[in-house]
Amino acid sequence: MTAGLWQHWVLPGIWITVQLTVYSAALAAAVAFGIGMARTHRSRFVRFLAGFYTEVFRGTSALVLMFWLFFVLPPLVGWQLVPMWAAVLALGLSYGAYGAEIVRGALNAVAPAQREAGIALSLTPWQRMRLVLLPQAVPEMLPPFCNLLVELLKGTALVSLLGVGDVSFAAYLVRLATQDSAQIYSATLVVYFVLAFGITRGMKALERRTKANLGVTVK
Amino acid sequence: MTYSAGAAGSSWDWSAVWDFMPRFWDGVLVTLQVLALGSLISFSLGLVWALGLRAPSRLVRWPVTAVTEFIRTTPLLVQLFFLFFVLPEWGVKFSALTTGVLAIGLHYSTYTAQVYRAGIDAVPKGQWEAATALSLPVHRTWLAVILPQAVRRIVPALGNYVISMLKDTPLLAGISVLELLQQSRLEGASTFQYTEPLTVVGIAFILIAYPASLLVRALERRLAR
Numbered sequence: 001m002t003a004g005l006w007q008h009w010v011l012p013g014i015w016i017t018v019q020l021t022v023y024s025a026a027l028a029a030a031v032a033f034g035i036g037m038a039r040t041h042r043s044r045f046v047r048f049l050a051g052f053y054t055e056v057f058r059g060t061s062a063l064v065l066m067f068w069l070f071f072v073l074p075p076l077v078g079w080q081l082v083p084m085w086a087a088v089l090a091l092g093l094s095y096g097a098y099g100a101e102i103v104r105g106a107l108n109a110v111a112p113a114q115r116e117a118g119i120a121l122s123l124t125p126w127q128r129m130r131l132v133l134l135p136q137a138v139p140e141m142l143p144p145f146c147n148l149l150v151e152l153l154k155g156t157a158l159v160s161l162l163g164v165g166d167v168s169f170a171a172y173l174v175r176l177a178t179q180d181s182a183q184i185y186s187a188t189l190v191v192y193f194v195l196a197f198g199i200t201r202g203m204k205a206l207e208r209r210t211k212a213n214l215g216v217t218v219k
Numbered sequence: 220m221t222y223s224a225g226a227a228g229s230s231w232d233w234s235a236v237w238d239f240m241p242r243f244w245d246g247v248l249v250t251l252q253v254l255a256l257g258s259l260i261s262f263s264l265g266l267v268w269a270l271g272l273r274a275p276s277r278l279v280r281w282p283v284t285a286v287t288e289f290i291r292t293t294p295l296l297v298q299l300f301f302l303f304f305v306l307p308e309w310g311v312k313f314s315a316l317t318t319g320v321l322a323i324g325l326h327y328s329t330y331t332a333q334v335y336r337a338g339i340d341a342v343p344k345g346q347w348e349a350a351t352a353l354s355l356p357v358h359r360t361w362l363a364v365i366l367p368q369a370v371r372r373i374v375p376a377l378g379n380y381v382i383s384m385l386k387d388t389p390l391l392a393g394i395s396v397l398e399l400l401q402q403s404r405l406e407g408a409s410t411f412q413y414t415e416p417l418t419v420v421g422i423a424f425i426l427i428a429y430p431a432s433l434l435v436r437a438l439e440r441r442l443a444r
Contacts, residue, residue: 059425059432061386064400068421071413150292157294161393168297181304189293189301196292 005174010184013170014191020084020156020166021195024091025149031096036103037129050100057097063158066090070162087159095152102144106137139210146203150196157192167191235415239406243419246402250388253320253398257388258381260324265331272336291329296390298322303394319391323384330380338373339365371442378435382428399423 038050057065069090074080081089110133118128160169171188175181271283290298299322306313313321342365350360389400397405403416 055429055432056425059428060421061389061400061424063389063392064417064421064424067400067404068417071407072417075414154292154294157296158390160296168294168300171297171300175304181301181308185297185301185305188297189289192293192297193289 005177009165009170009173010167010187013165013167016084016164017153017156017166017168017191017195020087020091020159020164021149021153023088024095024152024156027088027092028096028099028148028152031092032099032103035096035100036107039100039104040107042125054097054100057094058101060094062090062094062155063161065094066158066162083159083162083164087156087162087164091152091155091158095148095155098148098151099145102141102148103137105144106140107133109140110136136214139207139214142203142207142210146200146207149199149203153192153196153199232412232415235410235412236419238410239403239416239419242402242406243399243416243423246397246399246420247423249316249396250385250398253316253323253388253391253396254381254385256320257323257327257384260320261327261331261380261384262377264324264328266335268328268332269335269339272332273339287329287332290326295322295326295387296393298326299390299394315391315394315396319394319396323387323391326387327380327384330383331377334373334376334380335369338369338371338376341372342368374442375435375439378431378438382431382435385428385431386424 035050035053038046039054041047041050066087069081070083070086073086114132114136115128118132123131156166157168159166160172163169167188171184174184178184268283268287271279272287274280274283299319302313302318302322303315306318346364346368347360350364355364388398391398392401392404395401399420403413403420406416407413
């Protein structure tokens with residue numbers, strides 16, 4: 001494989017993969033916290049809506065959702081999404097639904113006395129969430145979030161089927177150009193492995209940091 | 220028969236749905252076939268990995284850990300292309316369907332390995348000690364003491380991975396296996412109507428996955444007792 005192929009296809013591809021991961025993770029985090037907190041809401045109706053969202057987006061396949069947003073949505077609403085953003089939307093919405101379950105689980109795992117103490121101090125529901133529940137729940141969310149983030153990184157490979165020029169798509173082009181599949185596909189797998197390794201390390205550091213704020217040490 | 224369904228002048232064509240049905244059922248069949256064979260491979264290969272992860276020798280543990288970690292943290296789609304394009308270069312020729320089943324089974328075996336390991340590790344240490352104290356032979360220790368307790372945790376977790384696997388079967392469309400998504404793409408390509416087939420397939424996944432997840436949750440509750 002020549003340097004030109006690396007420079008023009010593979011490296012920009014890696015950059016697109018990183019961008020996709022960051023944008024989708026940001027959207028997924030927003031969805032996860034929004035829907036996850038809504039699932040602990042007082043009102044039954046809000047809980048139902050949030051639960052409905054989670055079941056629908058966890059129920060369908062991310063790739064089918066991506067195709068749907070790309071091919072079906074434009075004629076329905078009358079505007080077309082750039083493939084990159086259709087991909088971010090699909091990944092963010094579906095992985096957000098998985099994240100919502102993590103948020104809900106961690107919020108429910110905070111000792112009930114903490115919530116009661118918040119009520120006794122007459123904190124508003126929002127203050128209770130922000131000052132009492134979240135600071136204790138967030139460190140618990142980080143290990144499952146780490147796994148989810150690696151899943152999301154792996155999910156970004158799906159965009160190559162829509163023609164977005166990520167590293168998997170670059171691999172496909174390089175394969176056509178060089179007629180040597182083993183080399184480029186091995187290299188691509190290693191790229192993903194290294195990125196995933198970086199994510200795992202970063203999240204571990206973040207976990208240690210947030211737990212230290214609570215006075216807990218992580219091995 | 221068409222009627223206008225949206226503000227933007229879009230329409231939903233029921234006849235396109237009926238026309239899609241023969242292809243749809245063919246796709247369902249292939250999807251379920253992939254799911255069944257993929258599960259079989261992942262359940263059995265996962266057990267092999269799990270035993271390797273628990274092996275007394277570091278010479279076995281280390282490579283197994285490295286290989287399973289690598290497979291688990293890299294995308295199934297790229298692995299699929301790897302097997303699809305590289306195996307023929309090495310002289311191994313499989314059909315797209317076989318390649319897809321192998322890839323999905325291999326990928327998920329690294330998850331099921333963790334399930335088996337966690338299930339076995341969760342059996343309290345006292346159970347092993349009790350088995351030793353009663354001087355049970357090794358196979359009795361496993362079959363009568365450890366596995367019956369581990370199964371409670373293992374079965375629901377495996378169920379969850381089967382559901383994830385179902386939702387990953389559309390990836391096989393990437394190597395042109397005629398599963399649900401690929402059938403809907405072909406239908407769209409021949410009729411220029413993508414809306415109906417893709418929507419039907421999307422809903423079909425929810426209709427299979429949601430009851431399945433309820434079933435797994437019920438199983439979880441029942442076995443937890």
